Amino acid sequence: MTTHPLLVDAAWLTEHLNDENVRVLDATAERGHPDGSGRPVPSLGPALYARAHIPGAVHADLDRDLADPDAAVPFMALDSETFAERLGALGVGPDSHVVIYDQGGNIWSSRLWWNLHLEGFDSVSILDGGLPAWQLAGQPTRPGVESYPVATFKASRRHELYADKETVLRAIDDDGVLLVNSLDPATFRGETDTYGRPGRIPGSVNLPYPDLIDATGLLRPLDEVRADYEKIGALDSGKKVITYCGGGLAASLLAFELAILGRDDVAVYDASMYEWGADESLPLEVD
Numbered sequence: 001m002t003t004h005p006l007l008v009d010a011a012w013l014t015e016h017l018n019d020e021n022v023r024v025l026d027a028t029a030e031r032g033h034p035d036g037s038g039r040p041v042p043s044l045g046p047a048l049y050a051r052a053h054i055p056g057a058v059h060a061d062l063d064r065d066l067a068d069p070d071a072a073v074p075f076m077a078l079d080s081e082t083f084a085e086r087l088g089a090l091g092v093g094p095d096s097h098v099v100i101y102d103q104g105g106n107i108w109s110s111r112l113w114w115n116l117h118l119e120g121f122d123s124v125s126i127l128d129g130g131l132p133a134w135q136l137a138g139q140p141t142r143p144g145v146e147s148y149p150v151a152t153f154k155a156s157r158r159h160e161l162y163a164d165k166e167t168v169l170r171a172i173d174d175d176g177v178l179l180v181n182s183l184d185p186a187t188f189r190g191e192t193d194t195y196g197r198p199g200r201i202p203g204s205v206n207l208p209y210p211d212l213i214d215a216t217g218l219l220r221p222l223d224e225v226r227a228d229y230e231k232i233g234a235l236d237s238g239k240k241v242i243t244y245c246g247g248g249l250a251a252s253l254l255a256f257e258l259a260i261l262g263r264d265d266v267a268v269y270d271a272s273m274y275e276w277g278a279d280e281s282l283p284l285e286v287d
Helices: 009-016 045-051 080-089 108-117 132-136 165-171 185-189 222-232 250-260 272-276
Strands: 022-026 096-103 126-127 176-182 238-245 267-268
Touching: 009 132, 096 108, 108 126, 108 250, 126 132, 165 176, 165 238, 165 267, 165 272, 222 238, 222 250, 238 250, 238 272, 250 267
Parallel strands: 022 096, 096 126, 176 238, 238 267
Antiparallel strands: none
16 A cells, blocks of 8 residues: 555645655546547647646646547557556656646546556555646746656556456346446436447446546545545445546546545546447446
8 A cells, every 4th residue: 555645735746845755746638639530639737738737747648648549439548568668657666656747627637546546556645636726726837848867667467457348248137346437417317428339337326426526626535525425335345346437537537536546446437438329239227
């Protein structure tokens, strides 16, 4: 278990920014406008990072460098060996303390946190509220591109934290597994067909990820969200939890918050509804 706080604020990062082992990663991967191919155009993340970033930070490109280029769904997890090579190239080694931020909402940060968590690396914190919170605190930013010395990252995949469609299909009839959908309520109810077919995976419960973030882009207080997780049964230690969304991004935020609340065993359905909705053989449920 990590001894570092999972969630930090701008004041904490200001105090620790120059610590020898701290590695600050900007995980911003804002998608460009659709080009008609069915996939997002290349991420705007590198340009946003180069425009303004926390001093010393490097950009971790979740779109191009840290995602499987052969997957049918964007942003899918890399194989362990390639992921390790690319984290090492960013300067992350066994003694590093990684601090991740994005440009608001904590979605990209939590996705990179899950990638690291999946590969057995837990010395990770997320800057709550990302770059906007840093700037609001009056802290400086820097343009351009920076780097850390290359390191050796060791990956050790925790297979129990990764869910594929076969895992989820088995979970539908397993009372010991809780499927948590993190999309908006209308999509959960099946009122839209954003992912090819309207509906949700049968037996799912809903905790919309926008409800976890306040108007300033910070995560809501844990005392408040704990009640939300308890209500859906996600804190029941007798149940395995699998989170999903459209493509594994918002689902990672739920997994991150559950880790803060003491559940670091939550799996994420990586391809989520982009895959499930496209497969006519898989069941869907609507209200």
